[in-house]
Amino acid sequence: MSTDARTGPAPAPTGPLSTIDYTERIPNNVNLAGDRRLQRALEGWQPKFLDWWKQLGPALPTKDVYLRTAIAVGRDGWAHFDHVPMEQYRWGIFLAEQDPDRKVNFGKHKGEPAWQEVPGEHRAALMRLIVIQGDTEPASVEQQRILGNTAPSIYDLRNLFQVNVEEGRHLWAMVYLLHAYFGREGREEAEQLLKRNSGDLDAPRILGAFNEETTDWLQFFMFTYFTDRDGKYQLGTLKESAFDPLARTCEFMLKEEAHHMFVGTTGVQRTVERTAELMAEHGTADVLPYGAIPLAIIQKYLNFQFSVSMDLFGSEQSTNAGNYYSAGLKGRWMETRRKDDHVLLDDVRTMSYVEDGEIRTRTVPLLNALNLDLRDEYTADCANGVKRWNQALEDAGLPERLLLPHEGFNRKVGVYAGHHVSPTGEVLDEDTWNARVDDWLPSAADRAAVAALMVPEYEYGKFAGWIAPPKTGINDQPVEFDYVHLTEEGLA
Numbered sequence: 332m333s334t335d336a337r338t339g340p341a342p343a344p345t346g347p348l349s350t351i352d353y354t355e356r357i358p359n360n361v362n363l364a365g366d367r368r369l370q371r372a373l374e375g376w377q378p379k380f381l382d383w384w385k386q387l388g389p390a391l392p393t394k395d396v397y398l399r400t401a402i403a404v405g406r407d408g409w410a411h412f413d414h415v416p417m418e419q420y421r422w423g424i425f426l427a428e429q430d431p432d433r434k435v436n437f438g439k440h441k442g443e444p445a446w447q448e449v450p451g452e453h454r455a456a457l458m459r460l461i462v463i464q465g466d467t468e469p470a471s472v473e474q475q476r477i478l479g480n481t482a483p484s485i486y487d488l489r490n491l492f493q494v495n496v497e498e499g500r501h502l503w504a505m506v507y508l509l510h511a512y513f514g515r516e517g518r519e520e521a522e523q524l525l526k527r528n529s530g531d532l533d534a535p536r537i538l539g540a541f542n543e544e545t546t547d548w549l550q551f552f553m554f555t556y557f558t559d560r561d562g563k564y565q566l567g568t569l570k571e572s573a574f575d576p577l578a579r580t581c582e583f584m585l586k587e588e589a590h591h592m593f594v595g596t597t598g599v600q601r602t603v604e605r606t607a608e609l610m611a612e613h614g615t616a617d618v619l620p621y622g623a624i625p626l627a628i629i630q631k632y633l634n635f636q637f638s639v640s641m642d643l644f645g646s647e648q649s650t651n652a653g654n655y656y657s658a659g660l661k662g663r664w665m666e667t668r669r670k671d672d673h674v675l676l677d678d679v680r681t682m683s684y685v686e687d688g689e690i691r692t693r694t695v696p697l698l699n700a701l702n703l704d705l706r707d708e709y710t711a712d713c714a715n716g717v718k719r720w721n722q723a724l725e726d727a728g729l730p731e732r733l734l735l736p737h738e739g740f741n742r743k744v745g746v747y748a749g750h751h752v753s754p755t756g757e758v759l760d761e762d763t764w765n766a767r768v769d770d771w772l773p774s775a776a777d778r779a780a781v782a783a784l785m786v787p788e789y790e791y792g793k794f795a796g797w798i799a800p801p802k803t804g805i806n807d808q809p810v811e812f813d814y815v816h817l818t819e820e821g822l823a
């Protein structure tokens with residue numbers, strides 16, 4: 332198992348230990364019992380959340396699932412594992428420990444004490460940031476709703492459900508902030524978070540990638556690798572926020588998020604391993620007849636999920652992003668480790684753009700290019716997994732390699748929108764693009780071929796033919812552990 336914090340399992344949380352009270356209706360470490368109004372408001376939202384979970388959460392009927400539940404936010408033993416019926420999962424509100432001396436680390440308020448309340452002038456912008464983050468959490472649960480029906484193993488099924496319940500908890504995290512700090516408007520937004528639904532024509536989720544269907548398990552793994560990783564980077568900027576409750580909320584969410592990316596990294600890895608094994612064994616790239624996913628299709632799925640996730644960072648140049656930074660609402664990735672003045676009024680950087688059919692670079696103010704700054708950090712991180720997957724090909728003695736496509740490939744947002752850029756970075760005319768696009772993005776036929784391989788394997792310790800088993804189980808349990816107990820209905 333990797334010890335790389337970016338691709339490995341959940342990191343050990345830091346900070347002192349604070350245990351969460353599970354005797355309360357809503358487990359929390361924010362002293363909810365001490366604020367009766369807030370407690371009542373959240374208890375009013377809870378049944379609506381549970382209705383949403385029943386309607387749009389995992390479709391496969393289960394008795395119980397071996398799940399991780401947060402029991403503390405501190406350094407040691409922050410999570411407890413046990414079989415629990417999913418609808419009885421204890422979704423709660425957990426913030427990382429408060430640092431009473433925490434300061435604003437960037438922007439024009441740099442050096443001032445961090446805010447414990449929302450300043451009036453930043454109220455609308457902060458609420459917007461929280462709503463956008465909050466909207467992605469239930470969206471992914473909705474997107475992954477039917478995947479349980481085709482799980483390649485009970486181990487993978489458990490990981491899917493773990494991701495799902497924790498995305499549900501991330502929704503709770505954002506709803507807590509809305510209820511606690513934004514009054515009636517915040518409560519109204521919390522209602523809307525359950526009313527918008529992924530792919531809904533009338534009330535879709537806010538961001539594009541969260542309205543795409545998760546059609547199969549390969550896409551799920553690509554989603555948890557590339558799109559949950561976008562989440563990691565967005566949370567990383569909010570973790571720097573001058574608004575301390577938001578910063579502490581996001582810090583704790585990041586601890587859970589690491590497991591989601593682990594599911595993606597290892598899921599793609601195991602898919603590639605199986606493909607490589609059959610390629611080597613049969614001396615052909617066409618492993619579909621042998622029940623595995625051809626590398627060319629894996630590459631297309633990768634191209635797709637990377638490009639739609641890149642769009643989530645927004646336009647390269649954004650006055651909003653600069654304003655959020657200067658105001659202290661949203662920092663940079665690893666803000667405090669950056670070696671500059673953290674105000675950025677005089678800093679510049681280069682950025683690529685398309686002009687006259689070629690990719691050129693120009694110099695722009697850094698403050699206006701913070702979305703690009705974050706996206707570059709993300710891209711570098713994405714490359715790590717690809718390297719790892721290529722190691723599996725190398726180990727199998729194969730010359731083929733997976734590639735991260737060019738940043739301009741298949742983009743709908745920012746400077747590349749409206750242009751056609753190949754995965755290797757050539758600017759193409761419309762006809763050339765149309766002639767080649769099926770080589771680069773999954774076609775209907777590719778998706779159908781993958782879907783045909785997605786047969787459920789619910790026998791403990793067995794795996795569908797298209798994916799290699801993991802090296803180890805979850806929480807030191809064996810791979811063949813009974814991670815999920817299905818109901819008779821689920822088995823049928």
Ligand SMILES: [Fe+2]
Binds near residue numbers: 497498501
């Ligand atoms: Fe999340």
Ligand SMILES: [Fe+2]
Binds near residue numbers: 562588
């Ligand atoms: Fe996630």
